[in-house]
Amino acid sequence: MRPAQLAAAALAVLLLSSCSSLPPSSPAATPPATGGGTASQPATASAPATQADPSGTAVEFAAAGDFGDGQAAAEVLDAMAGSKAQFGLALGDLSYGSPGKESAWCSFVADHLGPDIPLQLLSGNHESDGRNGSIDAFAACLPPRLPGAHGVYGRQWFVDLPQRDPVLRLIMISPGLDFADSGRWDYVPGNEHYDWTATAIDSARDAGIPWVVVASHLPCQTMGRYDCEPGPAVTNLLLDRKVDLVLHGHEHLYQRTHQLSLGPGCPSLLPAHSAAACIADTDSDFVSGSGTVFATVGTGGRPLRDVNASDVEARYFAAYSGKNEDPTHGFLKIRVTGDALRAEFVRAGGGNFADSFTLHRR
Template sequence: MHFTAQGDIGVDDGATKVLDTIAGLRPQLNLALGDFTYKAGIEQRFCDMVKGKLGQEFPYQVVTGNHESDGHDGDIDNIVRCLPNKLPGIQGNYGTQWYADFPEKDPIVRFVMVSPGIDFKDGKPLDYSKDSERWRWTVDAIDGAAAAKIPWTVVGMHTPCLSMGRYQCQAGKDFTNMLMAKKVDLVLSGHEHHYQRTHQLGTGASCPDLVPQAFSASCLADTDASMVRGAGTVFATAGTGGRALRDVQAKDSEARYFAAVSGKNRNPALGTLDVMATADRLSARFVPAEGYSFTDAFTIERR
C-alpha cells in the first residue's frame, strides 16, 4: 500500500504546492496531521481546495490539530463534515481518535490516530494519562493489530514529544514511552513547522524510559537508514504541509536522537512524507514540493 502524511497546511500557495506534490505521487490515502485552516469560518474553502487537487472521493483522512480542536482558528467538526472518512471499517471518533486497517482485506497497515496534548472546546486537553480510558483505547488498538498479525502499526497525532523546534513533549512522556514499549513501527506528527525524523528508538534494560529534554545513547536502537522491525520506533514530524517554516534548534538537548532535519534555517522544504508498505518492508521518503530540494529516506524490514 501507499500513503502520504503531513500537517500544518493552511490555504495559501504553500498548501497548493504540497497538494500538487501529493497528487503527483498518487497515494491510496493521505493522513492529514492537524492544523488545517488557521482561520475560523473558512473550513469549506479548505475542503474545496483539497478536493480540487486530490478528487472528491480521495481518502484525505484527518486528525485534529490544536488550531481547530478548540474552535478558535477553525472547527474540526466542520472539517469532518466536508472531508468525511473514506475508509471502511473505521473504529472510534473520526477526526479525534480513530483507527482503521488498510486495505480492508488482508490489511498491511493499522493506522491509529489520537489527540494527546492539545486543548479542546472546554479549554482542557483530552486525558491520555497512564491507564486512562483513552490510553487503554490506544493500547487496545495497537495490541489488536499485533493479534490480527497486521504487519505494520502507524500511530498519527498532531503533537510530537521529541523535537528540535519550539515545543516540549506535549504528547506526554508516559504516552510516548508506551508507544515505544509497544514497538509501534512509525509515529507521525505535525505541530512543529519543519521536518524531523529520529533514528529508531527503543526502550529496554539499557533504556528503561526515554526522558524528554535529555539524550541517552542507550535509547538508540539503530542509527542507520535501514532498520529492522521490532527493534524500536521511528518518530517523524512532517509539519511541512504549507504553512511558513520555522527554525530548527541545532543545540537542542534532543538533537542527537534525530537522523534528518529540515527547517527555515536548515535545508528548508515544504513537502510530504511518502510511504510504501508491503508485508515485509516499509519504505519512507520525504518528497519536497516544487522549488525545494531537501530529501530524506529510510526503511524498516521484517526479518
C-alpha cells in the same frame, strides 16, 4: 478464512462492542458538549459504499500537517495528487482560517487533490479548541472514506488496510489537545484514552497485522520550539509496544529520528534529555520489532521555522529540515507491504531536502 483473519474479525467485533458500551465521556463515543452552549458533535468514523478502498497488497499514502491555504499548501497538495497515493493523511492544523469557513478550506483541498485521493483528518490544536474552525466541521466536509474505520473520526480512530488481509493498522490519537466540547485529552496509564490506544495496538499485534503506524499531532521529542506537550507517558507506551512508525505535525519543520527503543539502559524516554542507550539503530535501514521511528512532517504549507541543531534531543534525529536548514515544503510518502515499510520525503517546493528510510520484517 485464515486464522489471522478470524482473529482480526473477532478483535474488531470486541472493540466495537466495548465502544458501544462505554459512557459518553469515552474516547470511542461522541464526547459530550460542556458549558452553556451547544457544541457540534464529531462524526463517528464510517464508510459509505461509494468511498475509496485501498486495494491490492500494498498501501500507499501521503502524510503532512500544518497546511493553511497559501501557495505552498497548494504545491504540497498538488504534489500529493501527482504521487498517486491512495489517500492523504492530515496531521493536524488545517486551515488556520476563521471559524465558520471550514468548507472553503475543504473545497481548496478538493480542488488540488481531486476526487480520487481523499484527505483523512486528525485534529491539531488550531481546530480542536475552535480558534481556527472546528474539527467537527472539517470532518463533515472531508469525511471518512477508508472503509472499516473505528472510533471518533478526526480525534481518535483506527483503520486496517487493506480491509481484507491487512498489512497496516493506522491509529490516530490526540494526546495533549484541548477540545472545545470535552477539555484536554490526556493519555496517562489507566485512563480511557491511554487504554484505548494500548488496546488498538495490542489487538493489531494479536491479529497478526504486520505494521502499526500511529499519528499524533503533538510531538514530544523535538528540535523545534515546543516542549513535550502530549506528555511522556504516551510516547513511552508507543515505544514499549514497539510501534513501527509515529507521525507528528505541529512543529513547522521536518525531523526524523533514528530507530529508538527502550531497554536496560533506557527504561524511559525523557523530555529535554537524551541517552545513547535509547538509540537502537542509526543506518535508516531498520528491522521491525527493534524500536520505533518518529517523523514530524509539519511541512504542509505554513511558513517554516528554524531547526535547533544544538537541542539536547538532537542526537536522536537522523534528518531534519527547516527555515535555517534547506527549507523545503513537502510530505512523507509511505508504502507498506507485508514485508517492508518504506518512507520517502517528497519535495513540493522550496529547497532540495531529501530523506528516506525503510523498515523490514524480521
